[in-house]
Amino acid sequence: MIQEFRKIWKPCVIGLLWFLVLLWPMTGINSDGTLEFAKPFEIWLVVVAAAIVVMLLYSANKGGTLDGLYAPLIKLQKVISQKTAVLPNFVLIAVAVGFALLYPVIFTSRPSHDLAINVLIYISLGLGLNIVIGLAGMLDLGYIAFYGVGAYCYALLNIHFGMSFWVSLPFAAVFAAIAGCIIGYPTLRMRGDYLAIVTLAFGEIVRLILNNWMSLTNGPNGILGIARPGIFYPAFDGGLAIEHIYIRKLYMLYYVALLIAFITMICVYRLNYSRIGRAWEAIREDETAAELMGVNTFLLKLLAYAMGAVFAGLAGAFFASRMKFVSPESFTFLESAMVLCMVVLGGMASIPGIILGSAALVVMQEWFREFETYRMLVFGGCMVLMMLFRPAGLIPAKRMGRRSEEED
Amino acid sequence: MDVFIQQVINALTLGGLYALIALGYTMVYGVIQLINFAHGEFFAAGGYIGVLLLGVMGGMGYMETHPWLCLSISLVLTMAYCAFLAMGVERIAYKPLRKQTRLAALISALGMSIFLSNGMMLARGPLDQPYPLQYSSGGFEFGLITINNLQIVIWVLTAVLLVGLNILVFKTRIGMAMRATAQDKVMSSLVAISANKIIALTFAIGAGLAAAAGIMVGLYYGSVRYDMGFVPGIKAFAAAVLGGIGNITGAMIGGFIIGTVEVFGAAYISGEYKDVFAFIILIAVLYFKPTGIMGENIDDTRV
Numbered sequence: 024m025i026q027e028f029r030k031i032w033k034p035c036v037i038g039l040l041w042f043l044v045l046l047w048p049m050t051g052i053n054s055d056g057t058l059e060f061a062k063p064f065e066i067w068l069v070v071v072a073a074a075i076v077v078m079l080l081y082s083a084n085k086g087g088t089l090d091g092l093y094a095p096l097i098k099l100q101k102v103i104s105q106k107t108a109v110l111p112n113f114v115l116i117a118v119a120v121g122f123a124l125l126y127p128v129i130f131t132s133r134p135s136h137d138l139a140i141n142v143l144i145y146i147s148l149g150l151g152l153n154i155v156i157g158l159a160g161m162l163d164l165g166y167i168a169f170y171g172v173g174a175y176c177y178a179l180l181n182i183h184f185g186m187s188f189w190v191s192l193p194f195a196a197v198f199a200a201i202a203g204c205i206i207g208y209p210t211l212r213m214r215g216d217y218l219a220i221v222t223l224a225f226g227e228i229v230r231l232i233l234n235n236w237m238s239l240t241n242g243p244n245g246i247l248g249i250a251r252p253g254i255f256y257p258a259f260d261g262g263l264a265i266e267h268i269y270i271r272k273l274y275m276l277y278y279v280a281l282l283i284a285f286i287t288m289i290c291v292y293r294l295n296y297s298r299i300g301r302a303w304e305a306i307r308e309d310e311t312a313a314e315l316m317g318v319n320t321f322l323l324k325l326l327a328y329a330m331g332a333v334f335a336g337l338a339g340a341f342f343a344s345r346m347k348f349v350s351p352e353s354f355t356f357l358e359s360a361m362v363l364c365m366v367v368l369g370g371m372a373s374i375p376g377i378i379l380g381s382a383a384l385v386v387m388q389e390w391f392r393e394f395e396t397y398r399m400l401v402f403g404g405c406m407v408l409m410m411l412f413r414p415a416g417l418i419p420a421k422r423m424g425r426r427s428e429e430e431d
Numbered sequence: 432m433d434v435f436i437q438q439v440i441n442a443l444t445l446g447g448l449y450a451l452i453a454l455g456y457t458m459v460y461g462v463i464q465l466i467n468f469a470h471g472e473f474f475a476a477g478g479y480i481g482v483l484l485l486g487v488m489g490g491m492g493y494m495e496t497h498p499w500l501c502l503s504i505s506l507v508l509t510m511a512y513c514a515f516l517a518m519g520v521e522r523i524a525y526k527p528l529r530k531q532t533r534l535a536a537l538i539s540a541l542g543m544s545i546f547l548s549n550g551m552m553l554a555r556g557p558l559d560q561p562y563p564l565q566y567s568s569g570g571f572e573f574g575l576i577t578i579n580n581l582q583i584v585i586w587v588l589t590a591v592l593l594v595g596l597n598i599l600v601f602k603t604r605i606g607m608a609m610r611a612t613a614q615d616k617v618m619s620s621l622v623a624i625s626a627n628k629i630i631a632l633t634f635a636i637g638a639g640l641a642a643a644a645g646i647m648v649g650l651y652y653g654s655v656r657y658d659m660g661f662v663p664g665i666k667a668f669a670a671a672v673l674g675g676i677g678n679i680t681g682a683m684i685g686g687f688i689i690g691t692v693e694v695f696g697a698a699y700i701s702g703e704y705k706d707v708f709a710f711i712i713l714i715a716v717l718y719f720k721p722t723g724i725m726g727e728n729i730d731d732t733r734v
Contacts, residue, residue, distance in 0.1 A: 038519070041515070041519045045515065045516055045519070048484075049476075049483075049554040052487055054483075054486060054560065055486065055490065056486035056487045056488075056489050056490025058487070162534070162537075209718045212718070213717060213721045214721075216460070217721060217722065217723070219466065220668060220717075224669060224714055225710075227665070227707075227710055228711070235703040363541075364538055364541065367535065367538045371534070399549040400545075400549040400553060403544070403546030403547075404542065406539070406541065406546075407524050407542040410531075410536075410539040411527050411528065414528060415531075415535070
């Protein structure tokens with residue numbers, strides 16, 4: 024009993040003392056050099072109280088006092104999993120698709136539409152990055168550059184040549200794919216962390232070029248007045264005429280985003296189970312062995328970059344048309360890190376996992392907006408906690424080995 | 432020619448600072464194969480604690496009488512603070528993930544980086560915190576070339592720390608234990624080297640070096656900010672990779688190369704694109720030598 028007690032509470036006390044030692048100089052010394060004792064201790068006592076509550080809950084949970092609370096939940100979960108196990112997969116998918124289609128009808132407020140559009144953009148990005156990281160196993164820290172290329176591509180085509188959204192969309196995808204090949208080519212010989220820093224460097228280079236090439240991109244001021252996507256709308260006044268209108272309503276934009284996200288999902292799903300997808304997974308598990316088995320690693324790795332970039336380019340073009348404004352600030356390293364988090368948090372190479380991960384992170388950020396200045400602090404803390412408790416992601420992929428490089 | 436020599440002097444200063452930060456990345460990577468994204472935040476915390484301690488000593492009136500003593504005391508205390516911070520961060524965010532995939536630890540490191548930089552913002556506010564300027568005044572002038580006192584201090588400090596680290600790693604028993612852990616954790620634990628202690632020590636040394644760089648950067652540029660760790664952190668990471676990640680000598684060389692490229696690129700080509708040059712050199716070097724200049728695992732130079 025005492026052993027148990029010490030095992031739980033000793034690290035807790037040490038951790039709190041550690042925190043006090045670190046906290047005091049940071050908050051207890053004023054800028055003019057005077058010392059203050061009340062403020063750091065106030066903060067520390069709040070943290071101590073929180074830690075004690077958490078630890079009490081933890082030990083109560085471990086001791087079995089809370090089992091009564093869990094029992095109905097576990098029972099419910101069992102019933103649900105039994106029922107869903109009988110249902111064929113397509114029913115679940117149909118329910119999800121139906122929900123996605125009816126979403127603007129169920130939730131009618133503007134903020135909820137905004138949130139849903141954001142989630143869909145990040146789902147496209149996350150699934151695109153999943154091709155590079157989850158399937159081909161190449162750590163890419165500059166992924167947001169392709170998103171930027173897509174967004175700027177549509178913005179420039181629209182401003183200078185007046186091209187509409189739907190015409191520009193393939194161009195955005197192609198340009199992003201070319202950018203992917205340019206970045207992919209020199210990195211093909213590298214592995215692991217060398218690849219990570221080079222992709223990070225490329226991402227920063229793209230952002231710096233967007234920021235400094237005043238004559239083309241208007242620098243940090245960004246590009247204003249980008250057109251929304253248009254649709255052809257049948258009008259029935261006096262015979263059938265087809266009118267071209269620009270989308271103004273947010274829920275219509277939601278459907279455009281949904282279309283792009285659906286295309287991405289279907290493509291990534293089909294790729295995952297195709298010959299190419301299996302080759303990518305072979306490269307992920309062991310590159311040398313894959314090459315030995317006749318997989319053309321050079322072409323396939325380049326293809327992985329290009330395919331990942333295509334979906335980022337599509338999402339980027341949509342982002343530009345939705346915001347009607349692009350600036351380099353939207354394409355910082357933090358955004359790359361965010362997309363990476365979605366992929367890892369959801370579960371690498373697992374499509375439902377990534378959808379869930381993207382939705383969770385976007386919604387979480389939205390919730391934390393209420394904390395104002397504490398938002399990013401809480402967000403960073405949550406990232407660490409999630410990794411500590413679910414390191415393989417929310418829904419881990421079924422086919423996932425360990426990289427041979429990692430084993431030693 | 433005068434301009435050129437002046438730029439060499441600036442490049443040496445900046446390169447030394449990058450080398451100090453890069454060592455932390457490379458040592459941690461050598462021991463547990465983790466890119467410690469929170470390392471830039473250790474550097475920023477060093478800058479903050481340094482200015483606060485100098486402020487306290489200024490308030491007590493010692494800054495006028497013994498300015499260099501004050502600087503050395505705050506330097507030592509700051510290095511201790513950051514070492515302590517890094518050991519705790521390692522224990523909380525990285526140690527439980529040691530058996531998991533490297534990506535999980537990487538995400539945890541990213542989260543820790545966001546957490547720490549925002550924690551500093553909440554504690555000290557989002558504005559620049561000015562450093563005392565008295566150290567950078569005075570120095571030597573040779574015609575048009577000036578070397579101020581601060582640059583000399585940075586050179587001396589960098590040299591002392593780099594040499595000290597080399598002695599620690601290659602000449603002492605602790606260093607031998609560190610190299611053994613980096614090479615093979617199982618075997619080294621069989622000869623009674625505690626991997627946990629060595630890893631904590633590695634984090635502490637790396638963060639201490641970053642803290643020294645933080646104070647020096649604060650003095651050199653005149654102010655610190657909560658998000659100052661990000662860009663130097665990325666460049667120092669680039670320097671570590673450039674030299675061959677996990678390789679101590681490589682990180683020093685890489686730091687000086689990145690510093691030189693940045694200073695000369697800014698002086699002779701374009702100031703706006705100075706970060707681009709550093710990254711392009713990185714990509715070019717890695718294209719021809721995919722494991723960095725010094726290579727990754729040359730015999731036992733790895734820590």
